[in-house]
Amino acid sequence: MRKILSIDGGGIRGVFPAAFLAAIEDNLPHPIGSYFDLITGTSTGGIIAIGLAMGLSAKEILALYEERGPEIFEQDKGGGRGLFRKARRNVQGAVLGPKYDPTALRKALVDTLGDRRIGDAKTRLMIPAWHPQTRRVYIFKTAHHARLETDYLSLAVDAALATSAAPTYFPQHVTEDEVGLVDGGVWANNPTGYAVAEAIGTLEWPKDDIKVLSVSCLEDIFAVGDQYSKASIALKATGFFMAGQSYGSMGLAHILTGDVGGAAKEKAIYRVCQAAPDGFFSLDNTKRIGQLKDRAFVEAREQKPILKPVFFAEKVPPFTPVHQLKEKTDA
Numbered sequence: 001m002r003k004i005l006s007i008d009g010g011g012i013r014g015v016f017p018a019a020f021l022a023a024i025e026d027n028l029p030h031p032i033g034s035y036f037d038l039i040t041g042t043s044t045g046g047i048i049a050i051g052l053a054m055g056l057s058a059k060e061i062l063a064l065y066e067e068r069g070p071e072i073f074e075q076d077k078g079g080g081r082g083l084f085r086k087a088r089r090n091v092q093g094a095v096l097g098p099k100y101d102p103t104a105l106r107k108a109l110v111d112t113l114g115d116r117r118i119g120d121a122k123t124r125l126m127i128p129a130w131h132p133q134t135r136r137v138y139i140f141k142t143a144h145h146a147r148l149e150t151d152y153l154s155l156a157v158d159a160a161l162a163t164s165a166a167p168t169y170f171p172q173h174v175t176e177d178e179v180g181l182v183d184g185g186v187w188a189n190n191p192t193g194y195a196v197a198e199a200i201g202t203l204e205w206p207k208d209d210i211k212v213l214s215v216s217c218l219e220d221i222f223a224v225g226d227q228y229s230k231a232s233i234a235l236k237a238t239g240f241f242m243a244g245q246s247y248g249s250m251g252l253a254h255i256l257t258g259d260v261g262g263a264a265k266e267k268a269i270y271r272v273c274q275a276a277p278d279g280f281f282s283l284d285n286t287k288r289i290g291q292l293k294d295r296a297f298v299e300a301r302e303q304k305p306i307l308k309p310v311f312f313a314e315k316v317p318p319f320t321p322v323h324q325l326k327e328k329t330d331a
Contacts, residue, residue, distance in 0.1 A: 002205045003213070003311055005036040005052070006192040008246065009043025009185040010217025011166070011283030012073060015065045015292040017215040018048055020272060021058035023300030024307065031057045034315045036213075038124040038144075038203070040195040042184040044217065046127045046163035047109070050156050053121040053142075054113065061112075062293075068108040070286045074100060098171045099284070102161065105170070109157045118142055118159060119152035119325040122318075126198055128184030128191050129162040132172065138162075138181055139194075143323035145202050152323055169284065189242050190216070192269070193252030200256055207257050207268075213311055214250070215272045218295075219243065222278035270310065272303060 007017050025032040033039060033052035041049030051061040070076040118125065118140055127140040140159040143152040151159075154175065161173040162181035172180045188194055192214040199205045220243075250271065254260050259268035274295055281288055 001211055002037045002199060002203075002209050003035065003211050003316060004192075004195050004199060005033075005039045005049070006190070006195050006212060006214040007039075007041035007045030007048050008191075008214075008216045009041075009045050009164075009166075009183070009189040009242075011044055011169070012065065012069050012286050012289065013217035013281050013283060013292060014044030014048060015062070015069070015289050016217050016274070016296045017045060017272075018058060018062040018065055019293040019296035020215060020300050020303075021048070021052075022062045023297050024304060024312070025058045027304070027308075028312055030315055031055055032312075033123050035312050036123055037316045037319070038126070038195060038199060040126045040128075040191045040198075041163075042128045042188050042191050043164045043166060045191075045215075046184060047160045049125065049127060050121075050160050051112065053123040053125040054116055054156065055122050056112070064108060064112050066289060068104070069289060072100070072104045072108060073284045073286050074104075075284075075286045098167075099169050102165070102170045102173070105164070106157070106161060109160050113156045113160065116156040117152065117325060118154045118156060119321060119323070120156065123316075124203075124319055126191070126195060127159045127163050128188040128194065129159070129165075129181040130184060130186040131179070132182055133180060137187060138179075139184075141198075142319075143321040144319070146322050149323055152321060152325065166283070185242070188245065188249065190214070190246035190249040192271075193249035193256070196253040196256045210257050210268055211310055212253060212257070212269045213272070213307065214253070214269065216246070216274070218276040218281055218292075219246075219273050220278045220281075221275045270307060272299060274299060 021032050039049045039053045048061050121142050124144040125142045129138045131138045140151045140154055141148050158175040163184045165173045166183040166185060172182045174180050192212060196212060199210055200207055253269050257268035
């Protein structure tokens, strides 16, 4: 069996998958990342994926959101002044450019990931980003195939900042190699289908051997009237794009694994996705971190008996990359 973990994007709502995985991990003898052959994630899900692939526990990553989230989204100060800043940021994001300075996010990621590079990952990894200059897909990957000769040298922090540089929220991230990148959510907010394509097409894993755990950052439920006016669509644009891309990605994963309409001999795709009222959990509202954890722990309690025999009965074999980093030596 080959096991894949996929984590959606969603800003501070990444608390949900981080807390869900931390709750599952509580009953495991090893870090949860060691139970998967391939881990992928986009935007906030990319940050979680990178941390898990580097050997961090889900609990450590959850702490990053809880302790540094308010600072990253400039909500560590309350009161009227905080409300004024929020209103100013909303106008700035809609008209003038990115709402947030990435300095706090960068510092939090450096404190968490240090100087690790993609090649330090203990698990195969793929992190979607987007190159706006050429309008091309840009995916950071470990050297899990002979042709992947470049990305393993990249800083893990660069990949994390690039995949989470969401338009209107953060400016594009310029990497160590002077490449300007933005959030992978532009094209793959839910990367599940692309991870399955990587598994079958690049890694040549038999489709019948693949099991996928796909964890969302909640799904907003909203309604649009019969008249699809420009105004109504504009207000829901992000939700429309995220939902449409996610359903397409999941459909691709089901088709590629053969898990379609009960046709597969065994279930291949396990999707964890809670519905939420539209607008209740915004991508940058850190005031609802506690409620996100609440939902995640309840979900984990229900999912443990289902997921444990499929994904967590035993660790996967160690990952040996084709191309490896040179050993660090003392100067």
